[in-house]
Amino acid sequence: MTDDIKDTAAEATSATATAVDTATAADTATATPASKATTGKLSAHDLLRAFEAEQLKSDLPEIYVGDTVKVGVRISEGNKERIQPYEGVVIAKRHGGLNETITVRRIFQGIGVERVFMLHSPQVASVKVERRGKVRRAKLFYLRDRVGKATRVKQRFDR
Secondary structure: OHHHHHHHHHHHHHHHHHHHHHHHHHHHHOOOHHHHOOOOOOOHHHHHHHHHHHHOOOOOOOOOOOOEEEEEEEEEEOOEEEEEEEEEEEEEEEOOHHHOEEEEEEEEOOEEEEEEEEOOOOOEEEEEEEEOEOOOOOOOHHHHHOOHHHHOOOEOOOO
């Protein structure tokens, strides 16, 4: 009885493998020229790298910590979509590549508000550098403790 089950399992496995081979052959026959350029199978790492390269935005300016930036954020209300500007000082940059984020701080009605933006996200419509800041630190978290004119960052003119 167990031999019958093993034979049935072996037949099912070979039938599945044949179906997968047929489907793969059909996919490669109708593949686009861009996918034909790569020969052989892509490893998972290469596949992820290729996908991330597609998603990267190419029109981003050079952003440094201390810069005053205006970020256009896509906001959808019902079926309408609008772009709302968010202007503030970049107090931190993190990660790199597709996962690159900036933390932007602004004062709204006397209260400090910080927001983290993923630069390559579809929610970020645009990023514009309003003015360059002259700072000597990688993170400007000390600005959280300052109030009023003490939060100003000197302007840099050489970049």
